[in-house]
Every structure is written in structure tokens, then in C-alpha cells.
Amino acid sequence: MRLFECRHIAKRYGSVVALQDASITVERGEIRAILGGNGSGKSTLSKIIGGAVAPDSGEMFLNGQPYRVHSPAQAKRHRVVFTSQELSLLTNLTVEQNLVLPQIPAKAGVLLDRKAMRRSAQAVLDRLGLADIAGMPAASLPPNRQFMVEFAKALLQQPELLIIDEITSALYREDVEVFKQVVRELSAQGCGILFISHRMPEIFSLCDTVTVMRNGVVVGDHRVDSVDEDRLLELLTGDRQTTDRQAAPRVQVHDGQVLLSVKGLKLPGYAHTLDFEVRKGEVIGIAGLQGQGQSQFVRALFGMYGPVEAVIDNEKRVIRSPREAVRAGLAFLSGDREREGVFARRSIAENLKAVSDGALGNKGLPVVDVLRQVGAKYGKVTDPVVSLSGGNQQKVIIGRWTSVQPKLLLADDPTKGIDVQARHDVHLIFRDLTREGSAVVLVSSDDEELVNIARTVEQSRIIVMYGGRFVKAFAGADVTVQDIIEASIPRREGTHG
Amino acid sequence: MKGRPVELNDAAVAGAGRNIRLRLANSKFRIYIPVLSASVALLILGQILSPGFASASNIGNLLATAVVLAIASFGQTLVVISGQEGIDLSIGAMMSMGALIGVQVSDQSSLGLWGAVLLLIGTGALVGLIHAVCIQFLRIPPLVMTLGMATVVDGFALAYTKGLPSGTAPKLLTAIGIGHVGPIRTLLLFGIAMVVIGEFVLRRTRYGRNLYLAGSNRMAAALSGIHVNVVVFVTYVIAGIAGTLGGLVMLGFVGTAQLGMGDGYTLLSIAAVVIGGTALAGGEGTFLGSALGAVVLTILTSVLLAVGMQEGVRELIQGAILLLVLAIYSRAPKLRQ
Numbered sequence: 001m002r003l004f005e006c007r008h009i010a011k012r013y014g015s016v017v018a019l020q021d022a023s024i025t026v027e028r029g030e031i032r033a034i035l036g037g038n039g040s041g042k043s044t045l046s047k048i049i050g051g052a053v054a055p056d057s058g059e060m061f062l063n064g065q066p067y068r069v070h071s072p073a074q075a076k077r078h079r080v081v082f083t084s085q086e087l088s089l090l091t092n093l094t095v096e097q098n099l100v101l102p103q104i105p106a107k108a109g110v111l112l113d114r115k116a117m118r119r120s121a122q123a124v125l126d127r128l129g130l131a132d133i134a135g136m137p138a139a140s141l142p143p144n145r146q147f148m149v150e151f152a153k154a155l156l157q158q159p160e161l162l163i164i165d166e167i168t169s170a171l172y173r174e175d176v177e178v179f180k181q182v183v184r185e186l187s188a189q190g191c192g193i194l195f196i197s198h199r200m201p202e203i204f205s206l207c208d209t210v211t212v213m214r215n216g217v218v219v220g221d222h223r224v225d226s227v228d229e230d231r232l233l234e235l236l237t238g239d240r241q242t243t244d245r246q247a248a249p250r251v252q253v254h255d256g257q258v259l260l261s262v263k264g265l266k267l268p269g270y271a272h273t274l275d276f277e278v279r280k281g282e283v284i285g286i287a288g289l290q291g292q293g294q295s296q297f298v299r300a301l302f303g304m305y306g307p308v309e310a311v312i313d314n315e316k317r318v319i320r321s322p323r324e325a326v327r328a329g330l331a332f333l334s335g336d337r338e339r340e341g342v343f344a345r346r347s348i349a350e351n352l353k354a355v356s357d358g359a360l361g362n363k364g365l366p367v368v369d370v371l372r373q374v375g376a377k378y379g380k381v382t383d384p385v386v387s388l389s390g391g392n393q394q395k396v397i398i399g400r401w402t403s404v405q406p407k408l409l410l411a412d413d414p415t416k417g418i419d420v421q422a423r424h425d426v427h428l429i430f431r432d433l434t435r436e437g438s439a440v441v442l443v444s445s446d447d448e449e450l451v452n453i454a455r456t457v458e459q460s461r462i463i464v465m466y467g468g469r470f471v472k473a474f475a476g477a478d479v480t481v482q483d484i485i486e487a488s489i490p491r492r493e494g495t496h497g
Numbered sequence: 498m499k500g501r502p503v504e505l506n507d508a509a510v511a512g513a514g515r516n517i518r519l520r521l522a523n524s525k526f527r528i529y530i531p532v533l534s535a536s537v538a539l540l541i542l543g544q545i546l547s548p549g550f551a552s553a554s555n556i557g558n559l560l561a562t563a564v565v566l567a568i569a570s571f572g573q574t575l576v577v578i579s580g581q582e583g584i585d586l587s588i589g590a591m592m593s594m595g596a597l598i599g600v601q602v603s604d605q606s607s608l609g610l611w612g613a614v615l616l617l618i619g620t621g622a623l624v625g626l627i628h629a630v631c632i633q634f635l636r637i638p639p640l641v642m643t644l645g646m647a648t649v650v651d652g653f654a655l656a657y658t659k660g661l662p663s664g665t666a667p668k669l670l671t672a673i674g675i676g677h678v679g680p681i682r683t684l685l686l687f688g689i690a691m692v693v694i695g696e697f698v699l700r701r702t703r704y705g706r707n708l709y710l711a712g713s714n715r716m717a718a719a720l721s722g723i724h725v726n727v728v729v730f731v732t733y734v735i736a737g738i739a740g741t742l743g744g745l746v747m748l749g750f751v752g753t754a755q756l757g758m759g760d761g762y763t764l765l766s767i768a769a770v771v772i773g774g775t776a777l778a779g780g781e782g783t784f785l786g787s788a789l790g791a792v793v794l795t796i797l798t799s800v801l802l803a804v805g806m807q808e809g810v811r812e813l814i815q816g817a818i819l820l821l822v823l824a825i826y827s828r829a830p831k832l833r834q
């Protein structure tokens with residue numbers, strides 16, 4: 001009997017289609033990789049199987065029986081276990097306590113066999129080579145060890161179907177080997193494994209089969225030994241001619257003056273440093289799979305993680321805080337409006353003047369002019385800002401910055417969750433900024449957005465990040481979404497050095 | 498959304514006079530309508546229960562009494578607007594200390610009243626500074642910090658006066674506290690001046706505008722380059738100084754100083770601030786609102802007194818009403834998104 005099967009799973013979030021039509025099967029002992037880029041739906045699918053998200057339509061079967069779960073706890077009772085990078089550890093407890101706790105049933109018997117629990121926890125830790133850290137508080141462990149503990153926790157549930165979401169990207173090489181060994185043992189015991197990953201090396205060395213997803217649809221289902229990397233990339237990007245693209249387009253040398261340059265920029269959570277340069281009138285798009293350091297990069301530039309030494313307009317400056325960044329002519333636009341952008345209880349005018357009046361103590365451009373410039377639709381400037389739609393709120397926040405004519409705008413996924421028209425307007429505002437000699441560094445999880453912007457401005461580059469490094473740069477004029485996706489996913493032969 | 502205020506008031510407005518009333522309802526002052534109508538209703542109730550309650554001289558007394566509470570609410574208003582669970586539970590203790598030190602220093606040392614004023618400004622600023630450092634840098638919640646500080650301040654006042662405050666209030670203070678300018682109570686004029694200056698600070702100074710922004714969203718304020726630390730420091734320092742100097746005014750109003758005489762003002766000031774339309778979540782509020790809140794609370798207490806209610810029962814009812822009012826007002830309105 002087949003272990004698991006799902007048919008025609010679909011899921012929407014509002015107007016965004018996360019999953020359109022996904023069907024996969026897992027046999028006993030099968031290790032299946034699910035491969036896909038940003039927004040391909042792979043994470044949504046794994047969350048649906050793990051019980052964390054409810055599908056809109058489709059059917060699932062476990063051991064031939066209809067499988068319907070409404071929570072991860074319920075999924076666990078079916079011995080379907082989901083483990084992810086988003087840590088679920090209780091950091092103030094020790095590793096051992098973290099492992100023992102989830103085993104205590106909700107309706108605890110009077111006598112719990114704590115000794116047996118502890119023994120089984122110890123056995124799993126030994127198996128993963130983590131015996132020495134059993135007594136340490138989880139908070140004191142580095143992220144890679146925490147992931148291993150997370151994995152140990154999943155093993156203790158004795159899964160029949162184990163879903164592993166991108167766990168290996170944070171592990172050290174030794175741990176990866178142990179991890180693979182354990183996964184193979186599980187498979188030998190008949191456990192089915194769904195391995196969500198974008199790392200080719202592990203897919204080819206560990207998995208039996210691979211499902212490729214793109215835009216919420218399953219586009220390929222292959223035995224690993226019957227495909228090669230190029231074919232997978234082709235499926236991933238939907239591009240027929242990917243096979244030989246080794247010669248990346250050369251980045252044009254712009255004649256614009258260097259606006260800002262930093263050397264040895266340190267990102268939190270990464271050991272290495274980055275060098276970076278941006279020119280006047282340039283737009284730089286920062287691309288990559290989610291969580292590869294893009295957001296940290298622009299935030300570090302804005303002084304959010306401590307002092308940054310930069311040369312701005314040929315002048316050496318040390319930026320110690322966002323406040324000093326603003327005074328140096330930098331601007332920061334967050335996609336998380338609610339937390340980092342909007343002053344919900346204040347009026348449109350007050351929101352607009354937060355930088356000019358609040359931080360710099362000058363008049364800035366007149367409120368009404370700025371609102372017209374950014375194309376915000378509003379009633380009166382004294383209306384509360386929350387009376388506007390999300391897109392118009394974001395325009396007001398952009399106006400906050402354009403009214404002080406910043407030299408460099410840093411944007412962290414600024415069009416997240418706003419409608420298509422507003423999104424387009426925002427792109428045009430960016431273009432206008434560069435025409436006035438400002439520069440824009442834009443992080444986006446939407447590759448298409450980056451390509452669109454890169455094409456509308458005269459000078460643009462797209463830099464792809466992976467693991468906190470810049471792995472590739474493209475000239476903006478002729479970059480394609482396929483180029484970005486291909487560069488985002490590391491290849492086996494270490495193309496990215 | 499734009500039409501909302503009109504819709505809300507449509508029900509209340511009927512027939513003739515609609516335009517005028519709509520204009521009133523839509524003006525800035527519409528948020529004060531409930532407070533003002535409650536004041537009038539309580540005055541009428543008081544007059545019915547005890548004739549003479551709404552006489553000019555009694556209203557003068559009520560307003561003067563309300564000013565002392567309004568002064569207590571001054572620092573509280575700023576602290577609550579500053580957000581991040583901002584609340585000042587030390588205000589009562591600070592006022593007691595202000596009165597105790599004030600009477601001791603001005604009456605029994607060579608420093609005199611102005612020496613006492615300077616000393617109290619210094620003490621108030623110091624306490625405010627300690628609050629700000631602990632809240633902003635050591636991340637101690639304002640609730641815990643100011644409550645703890647209240648005990649320290651009480652202890653200091655007790656040690657300083659050795660439990661036996663002596664002396665009477667200086668003449669200038671009693672002139673402010675119980676004197677008249679023409680037919681009007683001096684204290685009322687004092688209160689009006691305070692509200693006007695306070696509103697000016699909130700609306701016309703960069704500190705005031707940044708206080709609203711930082712109170713509404715600390716993270717966004719910091720990312721906009723606003724000096725959030727400075728805003729928080731200034732707020733707690735002003736609140737500290739307002740507390741000790743408020744104690745002096747209270748001293749002038751009462752005439753003598755007693756240990757713990759300001760204790761009741763802590764909860765009352767929070768109630769006045771909340772009734773006055775300041776959101777407990779921060780980022781919103783005015784001094785005028787807090788002053789009007791103080792008026793309502795004062796009249797309410799007075800009505801209970803006028804009925805001749807026994808003290809214990811009165812306090813019980815007053816406490817219950819305070820809780821009810823706080824429960825009604827502190828439910829944050831749902832925002833869009």
C-alpha cells in the first residue's frame with residue numbers, strides 16, 4: 001500500500017494563489033525532494049501536509065485512508081511530522097527538556113515514565129552526535145546545533161512520514177553527513193520522507209525522487225537518477241535554453257559617480273563580510289531565495305546592526321544608527337508597514353512629515369505637493385492614515401522620504417501585499433528618484449518585480465545573494481527571471497565558489 | 498471611511514439644526530462631547546440631590562479641586578502618549594514628596610520658597626531621569642519601574658521629614674491654592690494657563706510632534722531617524738518635575754502637608770487621562786482632554802459626597818465607577834488592516 005498521496009491540492013491567500021494544483025505521492029521508504037524557487041508553493045504544500053495550513057481543495061490519503069488534519073498536533077497523532085527552520089525550541093530549557101517535553105501526552109497519566117523518556121531522548125542525541133550538549137540550555141547553542149536539536153525532536157515522534165523544510169541550509173558539513181545517514185536509516189525502516197530543498201548537492205546525493213514546483217503547480221516528477229541538474233533548472237525556470245548559460249552577461253560599467261561604497265560590511269548571522277558600491281542614478285535589485293541575507297544587507301547599510309563605515313559622496317562617514325543614516329541622506333522603506341512604517345494613530349500629514357520635521361527639523365517639500373508626486377489618493381491630509389488602502393499608505397511612507405530628497409533609498413520588499421496598480425506606481429516613483437540623481441537599492445522576493453524595475457531605469461544591476469554572499473550580478477537591461485532563479489540556486493560543482 | 502464621522506452622528510442628529518450640529522460634531526472638539534455632557538448631567542444630578550450644588554461658588558470650588566487632579570494628570574498624559582505601555586504610578590508619591598519637602602524647606606530653612614522650588618525641580622528631574630534610564634535602557638516595564646519608584650520616593654519623604662512634617666504653606670502658595678483674582682479662583686486660571694502651555698508644547702514643538710509619532714510606533718519612529726531616546730527621556734523628566742511641583746500646588750490648596758496626601762491621585766490621574774481620550778496604547782491624547790476628565794471625576798466624587806454617603810461606601814462606589822470607566826475607555830478601537 002502507498003504511504004501517502006495528495007491530489008489536486010489548491011490554496012489561496014486572498015487574491016494570491018499559493019498552490020494551484022499539486023499532486024504528489026510518497027512510497028514507504030521513499031526519500032522525495034521537493035524543489036522550487038520563491039513563491040513556487042513548496043512551503044505551502046509542506047505546511048498543508050503537516051497540518052499547519054488547511055487546503056482550499058484537494059484530497060489527501062495516508063495508508064490508503066482519507067487524511068484530514070487541522071493542526072500539527074493532529075498530524076503528529078497520524079505520525080506525520082513536520083520540521084522546519086522556524087525553530088520551535090523553548091530556548092530557556094535544556095536540550096534534553098526540549099526533547100522530553102513534547103512526548104508528555106496532553107492527558108498525562110499519573111505516573112509518567114520519565115526515565116524511559118529520558119533514555120529515548122539520550123538515544124536520539126547519541127545517534128545525532130549531540131550527546132555532549134544534552135544538558136545545555138537551547139538558547140546557548142549556535143543556530144546550526146539548534147537545527148539539529150529540532151531534527152532530533154522530529155525523530156523522537158517516530159514519524160511514518162517526515163517532512164523536512166530546508167533544514168540543511170543551516171548545517172555544517174559534519175552535521176549534514178550525520179543528517180543524511182539518519183535520513184537513510186529512517187528510509188530503511190520504511191519511513192517516507194519529503195525533503196524540501198533548493199540545494200542540488202543534497203537532492204542528488206540523498207533523494208530517490210524529485211518533484212519540481214513552479215508557480216504553485218507541480219511541473220515535474222522524476223527519479224533522481226534519470227535527470228540532471230540542467231534539466232531540473234529548466235523545469236524550475238520554465239526556460240528551454242538554459243543548458244549552456246555559463247557565460248553570464250558582463251556587468252556594465254556605469255559612468256555615474258560613486259554615491260556610496262562600503263567595505264567589510266558585516267551581516268548578523270554570517271561570518272564573512274561584504275563590499276558594495278552604488279552609483280548615482282542607479283537601481284540595484286537584490287534577489288535570491290528567501291532568507292539569504294538580503295534583508296539584513298539593506299538593514300546593515302542603514303545602521304540597524306551597529307556602526308558601518310561608508311564613503312558617501314567622497315566623504316568618509318560612520319553610520320552608527322538609523323538616525324545617523326537618515327542624516328547622511330539615506331532612506332529606508334520597509335514592506336512591513338504595520339511594524340516599521342506607518343504611525344497608525346496619526347494623520348496623513350503627520351505620517352508624511354515624520355522625517356522632514358521629526359528627524360531633520362526642516363520643512364521638507366509641501367505635504368500636498370509630495371502627495372501629488374507619489375500619486376496617493378486621499379480625502380484630507382488631516383484624515384487618519386489608516387483610512388487609506390495599503391498601497392496608498394505605502395505611498396505616504398515613500399513621500400515621507402522623497403520630501404527630503406534622499407541620496408539613497410534602501411527598500412526591503414516594499415511592495416509586499418499591495419495591489420498591482422500601486423505596485424507599478426511605486427516602481428515609477430523609484431525611476432523618478434533615479435532621474436533626480438538618487439539611487440535605489442531594492443530587495444524583493446518577487447523576481448519578476450526586479451526584472452521589471454531593472455528594465456524601466458537607465459542604469460540598473462541585479463545582484464543575487466545566497467548564504468549571505470553576493471553570488472552573481474547581472475546588468476539590468478537584459479536580465480531575465482530565469483537568470484535570477486538559476487543564479488539563486490547553488491549547483492553541485494560549486495559554481496559560486 | 499471619509500464619511501464615517503457623519504454616519505456616526507446621523508443617528509443622534511435629527512431634523513432642524515442638523516448642519517450646525519454636524520459641523521460641531523465634525524470639529525476637533527467632538528471627542529470632548531461625552532465628557533462635557535457627562536459633567537453637565539452630573540451637575541444637574543447634584544443640584545437635584547442637594548440644592549445649591551450647581552451654584553456659582555460651588556462650581557468654582559469644584560473646578561479648583563479639579564485643577565489639582567489636572568495637574569496630577571499632566572505628566573501622566575505625556576507618559577501615556579509616549580506609548581510602549583507608558584504609565585506613571587509614582588505620581589501620587591511624587592506629589593506627596595513635593596508637598597512635604599516644600600513645606601519643610603520653605604518654612605524651616607534659609608532657602609525659602611524659591612529654594613524649595615529649585616530643589617524640587619532637581620529632585621523631580623532626577624527621578625524622571627532614573628525612570629527613563631531604567632525603562633529605555635534596562636528595559637524595565639514602566640508599570641514596575643514607576644511603582645517601585647513610588648515606594649522609594651515615599652520612603653525618602655518619610656526619612657526626610659522623620660514622619661513629622663511641620664510648618665504651614667507659604668503665602669504665595671496659598672494665594673494660588675485658595676485665593677481669587679476678582680471673582681475667579683486663582684487656581685482655575687493657573688490650570689487654564691497650564692493646559693494652554695501644555696497644548697502648545699504638544700502641537701507646536703518638535704518634541705510634542707515626535708512624542709505622538711514615537712508613541713504611535715516606536716520602531717517606525719526610530720527608522721524615520723527620530724531620536725526616540727531623547728523623546729522618552731524628556732517625557733519622564735517633565736513628568737517627574739510636574740509631579741514634585743504639582744505637590745507644591747497641592748500644598749497651597751490644602752494648606753498643610755501630610756504623609757501620603759497625594760496617594761489617591763495615581764489612579765485618579767490615569768482615569769482622567771483615559772476619560773480625556775488618551776489611548777492607553779499611546780500615540781494619541783491631549784491635555785485639554787485630561788483636564789476635562791479631571792473635571793468629570795471631581796464632580797462625580799462631589800456628587801457622592803453631597804448625597805451624604807458614608808465614606809467606606811463612597812470609596813467603594815467611586816472605585817467601581819473608575820473601573821467601569823477604565824474598562825469602557827481603554828478598549829482600543831479596531832484599526833484598519
